[in-house]
Amino acid sequence: MAYVAIADRDHHLHDPDTFITKYIWSQDHKVIAIQYGVVAIGVGLVALALSLLMRLQIGFPDVFPFMTPYNYYQFVTTHGMIMVIYLLTALFLGGFGNYLIPLMCGARDMVFPYMNMLSFWVYLLSVIVLIASFFVPGGATGAGWTLYPPQAVLEGTPGSDWGIVLMLVSLAIFIVAFTMGGLNYVTTVLQARCRGMTLMRMPLSVWGIFVATILGLLAFPALFVAAIMMVLDRLIGTSFFMPALLSLGETTATTGGSPILFQHLFWFFGHPEVYIVALPAFGIVSDLLSTHARKNIFGYRMMIWAIVAIGALSFVVWAHHMYVSGMNPYFGFFFATTTLIIAVPTAIKVYNWVLTLWRGDIHFTLPMLWATGFIFTFIHGGLTGLFLGNVTVDLPLSDTYFVIGHFHMVMGVSPVMVLFGAIYHWFPKITGRMANDVLGKIHFWMTFLGTYAIYLPMHYLGILGMPRRYYDYGQTDFIPESALGVNQGITIAAIVVATAQLIFLVNVAYSLWKGKRADPNPWRATTLEWQTPDTPPKHGNWGPKLPEVHRWAYDYSVPGDEEDFIPQNHPIKPGEESLRNAGVSRE
């Protein structure tokens, strides 16, 4: 039984009373969420700056003397790693997971608050170790974010002396942090929901975060062992991933190891990782669309099963990243089939988002702009995945700019659209003030149109055959001059998009300082976090008494009700019973 009676008496029992316990060594999930968010966005800005430096080189290869192949490959690597792990994973799960799970489930906090606090500080340590890798002899690793051995640990790669070690250690530390946070999220969802909050009444945001966390707990260990094994290869001369080699004229002492073993371990983590980022985005965007279209999410149960199915399938598709890796070619049949099957539940989610708009009452608020923008970017990124997931179609496209275009649309732009939508959506609850609408809209349009201008042409450069991870294309017969022009255009678009993110920072700062005071429930939403007695919610969230849930999270525009939303904690009204019996309502 999810309900814990003692929780009602918890009020004020453990309230922090000093500045340090309130804001620094805080065990309050909301403060930890903000700490996670600030660090993730901060390190994300570093990754954004690195991407601009890369783009300067690709767009204008003869102009910037500070861009050498050495630091180009370092920037490529660190940009990718930060964006995937230290920004997206941390912000969705450590940030929004932390903030939303207890509030949406009607809990006072995470079930293990102390471990939750540790999770953040260990995460911060992993970020510090990562950044430190730029300042050790040889600098950060330039092995590409996939860190494939033997390259990553051999001399031909920048940062092969210390950068790679720090990168691997940082990942291991991150995984420790994630595990502490992740166990917390899963246990909280399973154990600390308030009375009446059945699993099949939970908002999809919580479902997405919950399943993503389970994926993380199962997938990250593969990366963890791979990182440890590679550290051993690098430092004490084991040969897990290292056959007998000749490196820059010298034979190595290694023998018998398998480079492909690392790739299997990496992608056994790496593919679920895509969904660790995507599933929270799927969940959150479902709630944004439903709230701002004033309409229940279409096919709620199907949405949950789609999330669960995608999560399960994500563990049997990893080798679609390895079609041309030299693994047993017969694997191609299996992994192409599983990969294309995963398109079916994913497509169902897209249909249901669009069908949520259909016959809705769409309010084009700031969060809604981002959410509908996401539908467009995700359709694009998802469809190009059908090219790369299908083993034969992947042959000409693998390792080209098509891949860059695809994964940036599907797991860069799309989740980021949701992140910004989510930030603008929950900003009033988190800070007690509304975010500025005008700045937010400028931010949206520059980001939405700018990113498409960046990534659409990349697909075609990829079809043309331009390989990824090239510092310079030099004179290549099949690449026309005009392709360089495209790259210049892409770089300019990237600068525009980066500028838009500065507008976002200005907006946050300005709105914190001068934003309009927010109502407790400005979007007139049904979910529990909007029903707290205080805004922002105080420690313990609910005052003396925990909420009690009577209905699902999507009672918008219920026929016969004068309001167009009924919060989850409102009891069933007389007359609603008949609706339910007629099968109109979910419960």
Next chain:
Amino acid sequence: MALAVAIVLLVIGSLVFHFLSPWYFTPIASNWSTIDFTVDVTFWVTGIVFVGINLFSAWAIVKYRHRKGHKAHYEPENKKLEIWLTVVTSVGVAAMLAPGLVVWGDFINVPENALRFEALGKQWHWSYRLPGDDGEFGATEVRHMSVDNPFGMDPEDPAGQDDILIADPVMHLPLGQPVHALLRSTDVLHNFTVPQFRVKMDLVPGMVTYQWFTPERTGTYEILCEELCGIGHFAMRGKVIVDEVGDWEEWLAQQPTFAETQARPVGDAAAGAANYAVCTACHGAQGEGLLALNAPKIAGQEDWYMRRQIANYLNGVRGSDPRDIFALQMAPMAIVLTNPTVRENVIAYIQTLPDEPPEQTIFGDVERGAELYTTCAFCHGAEAEGIWSTNAPRLAGMSDWYLARQLENFQQGIRGGHEADVYGDQMYMMANILKDEDAINDIIAYINTL
């Protein structure tokens, strides 16, 4: 509303871009038009979905935008619609998957009559091997690799003696003949890709991977490495030249077998001294070089590098660009080294000359030079001592004015611009990382300290 307009415009824009932009597949030069077919099928299916869903949502955004008094429809589920959509989606997915799996089956099963060759990747060059008359590849091992045995051939293996070795990044293939490329790497992952052939596969150290294709158009095609292989990744280029069968056989007959490469005459330094007399006039009696005559120091340079450059002069790879006036002077002089025995003798003699550091003529910001040199060190060595396996010559203690001139020549493609000069082409790309005026002086000032 604005969003609906934006979505419609983006959809139209994407279609226009797709149909009108000049950036699309390079004209195919192999048998794999079936791969292009699977790409086309995927474009059609996904394109229809892309247009359909986006236009529907744009329509819904306009039609169901908030207006006063309007209330959303309440419909939690619609089983019939959901099942219908699932079925249609599954059919579309199957339509893309089925041809994909069939063609993949063709790709992984190599035809019986395919010509086998090996592509060997190593940081950051390609070389090739054919099995020779016995049709069998000899055994190779990393521990056998050296400057004189760059393929790591097992000298004891009789099957390897007639293997044909092409220690050059340019490979020739016969037209219309299916070829089975066995891929081998001795250091890190690489990837053998010719965009016009459509297929690619990684090279994995410790194992042999493969791909097959039939070249169907004569011409010269670039090989790109498409798996990040270290700092020189982007400059790891090779070429495939597809010849008519007759031309190919002629080319093949000129390539040495492993046994022949091992039987190269051993240089006799004493005999070489006499032949070196011709060189003395410019390069100096001690091979110390003479700036006034634009002749660089050659004493102390690696023998394999001199061997290659002499060959370049003899083949017209160097000394044929009218802008390279000093190379034009060297080219006729090199003719005295046409005889392989003479050539080896002279090289052997140069190896005996004293290696005195030359006078420094170039000055610059050593600290900045050191920073720039980080990239160069990967191939030329941390001490600029030269590394045979990267085909990068010694730089330290050589004529600094000559290095400066060569860097300028590389930057402008005066050197390295010849289409057969694939190692030079790599240096052309690398020299262009020195983007400002002082960079060359700075980097050479640093090399002078090594």
